[in-house]
Amino acid sequence: MNSPDQNPAQHPVLIADHLTKTYGSTTALGGVNLSLYAGESVAIMGPSGSGKTTLMHCLSGILTPDAGRVHLSLPQQQVEITSLNEERRAQLRREHLGFVFQEGLLLPELTAQENAALPLMLSGVPRAAAESHAQQWLSSLGLDGMFDRRLGELSGGQAQRVAIARAQIADPTVVFADEPTGALDSMTSDAVLTALLDSTVSRGRTLVLVTHDPQVAARCSRLIRVRDGHIVADERTHCSSNQEVTR
Numbered sequence: 001m002n003s004p005d006q007n008p009a010q011h012p013v014l015i016a017d018h019l020t021k022t023y024g025s026t027t028a029l030g031g032v033n034l035s036l037y038a039g040e041s042v043a044i045m046g047p048s049g050s051g052k053t054t055l056m057h058c059l060s061g062i063l064t065p066d067a068g069r070v071h072l073s074l075p076q077q078q079v080e081i082t083s084l085n086e087e088r089r090a091q092l093r094r095e096h097l098g099f100v101f102q103e104g105l106l107l108p109e110l111t112a113q114e115n116a117a118l119p120l121m122l123s124g125v126p127r128a129a130a131e132s133h134a135q136q137w138l139s140s141l142g143l144d145g146m147f148d149r150r151l152g153e154l155s156g157g158q159a160q161r162v163a164i165a166r167a168q169i170a171d172p173t174v175v176f177a178d179e180p181t182g183a184l185d186s187m188t189s190d191a192v193l194t195a196l197l198d199s200t201v202s203r204g205r206t207l208v209l210v211t212h213d214p215q216v217a218a219r220c221s222r223l224i225r226v227r228d229g230h231i232v233a234d235e236r237t238h239c240s241s242n243q244e245v246t247r
Helices: 052-059 086-096 112-122 127-140 156-168 186-199 214-218
Strands: 014-023 026-036 041-045 067-074 077-080 097-101 174-178 206-210 222-227 230-236
Touching (some): 026 067, 041 214, 052 174, 067 086, 086 097, 086 112, 112 127, 112 156, 156 186
Parallel strands (some): 174 206
16 A cells, blocks of 8 residues: 555555454554555554554554554565564564654663664674664764763753664664654654754654544644544655545
């Protein structure tokens, strides 16, 4: 499935094919099809229980769907995420996907640079090289002079910038963000979202963002609405023609 107004010659970065996920008698995903492209910022919205977070977790390999497939295009290979075991999915997430969550999920005992460098160190990069790269990312996000601060010494917005640095440090193909501004005031939210967009789509990467905030969604190039486990609308926002495609 192509995204609305997408050049059909462009190959999707991430493809979901008939994803199904149930919890008991509740259908979280009811056969979802979705294609995402390089350089897109995609907001996923829907009421509580609509399946939006389950969709993000299946796309990123955190969850395995009951049926259906997810394919990820990497620079040198195509990977079917849903065919991998948990160990390989964890490696894929660490090396090729980035994550930013509402509360950041930083480790409070580590410094800002240690938190940001962690994915590289877990992949075997020497500590000095990983922390040097982390410092470059932190500096680019306006955190010069804060490398040695721990979580309790950072504001909410600063902590989310550390989380963005951690998400970006391995140069992921896709970054997933789950309510990344949900715990922030409006001014800080705007600054964090700008940092997130600048560090992903401005570099040709794909951003997939779950949000309940229409103002956050309006800054993304594409808006997907989910209800009862189905995509009910897929539309371009201000970056395109705003033409809506109803599923």
